[in-house]
Amino acid sequence: MAAGDPQATASFVRRFQARVFGLAVSIVGATATAEDVAQEAFVRAWRYAGGYDPRRGAVLPWLLSITRNAAIDAIRLRRDRPYEPEVMLALLTAADNAIAEPSDEVADADRIRVALRGLPLEQATAVVLAIFHGLTAKEIAERQGVPLGTVKTRIRLGMSRLRDHFEVRDE
Amino acid sequence: MHGLLPELATGAAAGDDRAWALAHVSRCQDCRRDLNQLTTAADAVLLLAPSVEPPPRFESTVLARLDAASTPPPRRRLLARRRVVAALAFAVCMLVAAGGGALYVQSRTAEDRRLAEQYRQTLAVANGRYLKATTLTTADARPAGTVFLYQGNPSWLLVTVTTAPADGAYSVLAVDRAGAAHAIGTCQVINRTGTFGYRLRMAVAEVSEIRLQSTDALLRATR
Ligand SMILES: [Zn+2]
Numbered sequence: 001m002a003a004g005d006p007q008a009t010a011s012f013v014r015r016f017q018a019r020v021f022g023l024a025v026s027i028v029g030a031t032a033t034a035e036d037v038a039q040e041a042f043v044r045a046w047r048y049a050g051g052y053d054p055r056r057g058a059v060l061p062w063l064l065s066i067t068r069n070a071a072i073d074a075i076r077l078r079r080d081r082p083y084e085p086e087v088m089l090a091l092l093t094a095a096d097n098a099i100a101e102p103s104d105e106v107a108d109a110d111r112i113r114v115a116l117r118g119l120p121l122e123q124a125t126a127v128v129l130a131i132f133h134g135l136t137a138k139e140i141a142e143r144q145g146v147p148l149g150t151v152k153t154r155i156r157l158g159m160s161r162l163r164d165h166f167e168v169r170d171e
Numbered sequence: 172m173h174g175l176l177p178e179l180a181t182g183a184a185a186g187d188d189r190a191w192a193l194a195h196v197s198r199c200q201d202c203r204r205d206l207n208q209l210t211t212a213a214d215a216v217l218l219l220a221p222s223v224e225p226p227p228r229f230e231s232t233v234l235a236r237l238d239a240a241s242t243p244p245p246r247r248r249l250l251a252r253r254r255v256v257a258a259l260a261f262a263v264c265m266l267v268a269a270g271g272g273a274l275y276v277q278s279r280t281a282e283d284r285r286l287a288e289q290y291r292q293t294l295a296v297a298n299g300r301y302l303k304a305t306t307l308t309t310a311d312a313r314p315a316g317t318v319f320l321y322q323g324n325p326s327w328l329l330v331t332v333t334t335a336p337a338d339g340a341y342s343v344l345a346v347d348r349a350g351a352a353h354a355i356g357t358c359q360v361i362n363r364t365g366t367f368g369y370r371l372r373m374a375v376a377e378v379s380e381i382r383l384q385s386t387d388a389l390l391r392a393t394r
Contacts, residue, residue, distance in 0.1 A: 006234070006238075009234065009237060010230070010234055013230050013233050013234060014230055017224075017225050017229055017230060017233070018222040018223060018224050018225065019220075019222055021223050021224070021225035021229065022220050022221050022222045022223035023217060023220040025223050026220040026221065027220075035225060035226065035229065038225060038229070038233075039229070039232060039233050039236055042233045042236070042237065043233075043236050043237060046237050060218065061211070061214035061215060061217060061218065062214075064214065064217040064218065064220070065214050065217060067217075068217055091220075091221065092216070092219040092220065093219070094221075108215045108218055109215065109218040109219055111215075112212065112215040112216055112218065112219060113219055116216065116219070126183075127181060127213075127216070128216075130178075130181035130182055130183035131181050131182065131213055131216050131217065132216075132217075134182060135183065136182075136183050136184070136185035137178055137183045137184070137185065138185055140183065151183075152174065152178065155177050155178055155181060155183055156174055156177045156178075158177075159177035159180060159181060159209055159212065159213065160177065160209075162212045162213075162215075162216070163208050163209050163212040166211070166212045166215055
């Protein structure tokens with residue numbers, strides 16, 4: 001992002017705010033908290049702009065991973081309860097939340113959605129609890145009352161299937 | 172080792188597992204490539220969150236916050252910062268690998284790109300959200316470098332000196348909120364520059380100031 005140019009900063013915010021706010025709402029639920037989280041995400045993105053390599057292309061995933069971290073911080077700090085993983089999964093795999101502008105990211109999102117739908121429920125749940133709720137394997141095991149080894153296996157199998165469906169373009 | 176990579180990519184790896192895995196990844200090219208792919212896939216899952224328009228005042232509030240955060244760095248400093256970021260990524264991996272203790276980190280420009288990418292992963296994977304950066308200034312308030320403080324396990328600090336007033340050995344001290352100075356180590360500034368990483372044995376929140384003291388100069392970074 002062009003940190004030095006107010007015009008460019010404004011259009012950057014305008015371009016991505018619905019995605020950032022949407023992710024924040026998906027994780028923290030409450031709108032007021034989500035607004036804080038989304039603001040914080042832009043501030044952090046601006047601060048960490050040096051860590052973003054424009055030649056890699058995908059600014060949106062980078063920005064969303066920052067948003068996710070800010071949301072998880074908010075959850076931990078305020079002890080807000082995020083959506084149940086089942087609700088979250090339904091939200092994520094719904095067909096019609098596609099991005100308006102055509103881009104590589106639409107294709108990426110479509111592929112990962114299909115892959116996520118194809119996972120056994122317990123693998124998809126473990127992956128979602130880790131990625132969106134920021135839980136460690138141990139916390140997931142405690143929450144679901146299953147052995148730690150089982151959770152590790154679910155994450156490993158789930159992620160390797162997601163990865164296989166999701167061919168990395170630029171490696 | 173391979174079993175831990177999906178946990179690293181999703182953020183599900185904790186404590187010792189994470190430290191150990193990151194240390195391995197920093198040395199192993201195959202695992203780095205795998206982690207890259209897994210992280211890309213994990214990042215893509217975030218794309219599935221629906222778009223929601225924020226309230227109308229959102230954009231102006233964000234712009235006001237960005238404006239207040241500080242003056243944006245001009246292009247030249249942004250490039251310098253990228254180099255710092257690369258050194259930082261390297262330091263994270265080295266500190267994790269070394270399990271603490273002091274070490275000297277040489278920034279290597281040729282590897283900047285790879286390290287910048289690693290830094291992005293480190294931020295995403297290693298709870299980099301508690302990273303704080305503060306400017307190191309000379310006695311006459313000129314910028315001399317940057318101090319990065321990272322609250323984690325282990326906590327560490329990274330000092331990058333870009334324009335010291337004098338070369339030589341500097342003692343690095345952390346001043347706590349009560350005003351007591353704790354010795355952290357020493358660093359050797361050559362050609363007015365240097366990058367040094369140290370294990371921080373106190374909470375970042377407890378640090379009120381980092382001081383670099385040589386016989387010729389005093390550099391300070393306050394939080
Ligand atoms: Zn390896």
